[in-house]
């Protein structure tokens with residue numbers, strides 16, 4: 001093996017030690033399910049080092065001349081990619097309880113993906129296998145012959161983990177956490193073939209949208225709003241107001257996205273009398289917040305706004321039909337006839353007094369909308385923790401029938 005390859009090999013050994021022993025976020029250890037996910041993703045990154053070593057061995061047996069620098073820099077990039085990819089999971093600064101919220105979103109959408117949270121540059125998602133595949137597609141020379149790399153890659157594919165990213169600056173802003181639901185729905189969109197179910201092509205043709213990607217994004221926002229409630233629209237609206245991206249090829253511009261949300265809010269606003277007064281206030285406040293952000297942009301891309309309105313009108317009934325079929329309860333159905341009124345009232349009272357409470361996340365986050373003061377991330381994390389522990393305990397009780405034979409203290413004979 002040449003000196004250059006030996007150097008790469010040594011630094012891969014160092015990387016292996018880093019991946020094996022790094023445990024920057026000790027908080028994972030307290031929760032079995034999170035710990036298992038993080039450990040499984042660690043395993044995948046160790047396998048990625050194995051892949052890299054296979055290529056190293058393979059290349060070192062080839063007669064490389066002028067292509068040597070390109071191959072070495074490719075191996076170095078793979079190495080750097082593994083380190084970054086792994087550290088953005090174990091080093092994520094978001095409170096560990098955010099995992100409970102994302103698991104809740106998975107349960108709410110009946111999605112079965114295995115996931116880890118990662119700190120990144122935006123709210124987006126990817127997977128460990130996708131990462132390595134993207135890197136490999138950048139290789140400027142043919143792959144070496146006779147390695148085990150493909151078999152190892154297949155192993156990574158079979159054990160793959162979804163990486164759900166939050167934007168690094170937002171780690172302590174619980175108001176943005178509902179945006180994770182958008183990422184969860186991106187995957188449901190594929191697995192449940194929602195493009196067909198919600199007739200996305202049809203509306204795309206109707207409005208003459210050349211690029212269907214933004215239509216999909218609008219539909220995903222509506223799915224999230226309808227299921228989680230107005231707080232999702234407030235999250236999206238506040239987040240974009242703070243960081244106006246101006247819209248990309250895949251995501252429609254700010255004005256259009258907000259306009260889409262307003263259609264939804266306007267629709268449930270009309271049904272506000274069917275709900276309790278507190279839920280009515282939440283809907284009204286959400287509408288006001290989103291509208292106040294939209295007003296400043298209402299002259300931008302007016303044509304696109306009109307198109308988003310059509311997407312909304314066509315997709316919303318189909319979304320409701322899809323939820324009914326999947327037995328998923330929309331926000332408005334969960335609060336109709338004043339249902340959950342007491343839960344909302346109690347949650348609001350607890351928030352006012354600063355006492356964390358085990359509250360269903362949908363009720364908790366929607367209640368946050370009407371708070372005058374901003375609520376600390378520690379408070380929200382503590383509520384999520386209490387709620388998760390209560391649910392977990394309840395499922396243990398249900399499974400073991402503890403309820404039928406309660407543990408009673410030894411009675412003092414009196």
Ligand SMILES: [Zn+2]
Nearest residue numbers: 182186217220
């Ligand atoms: Zn998206």
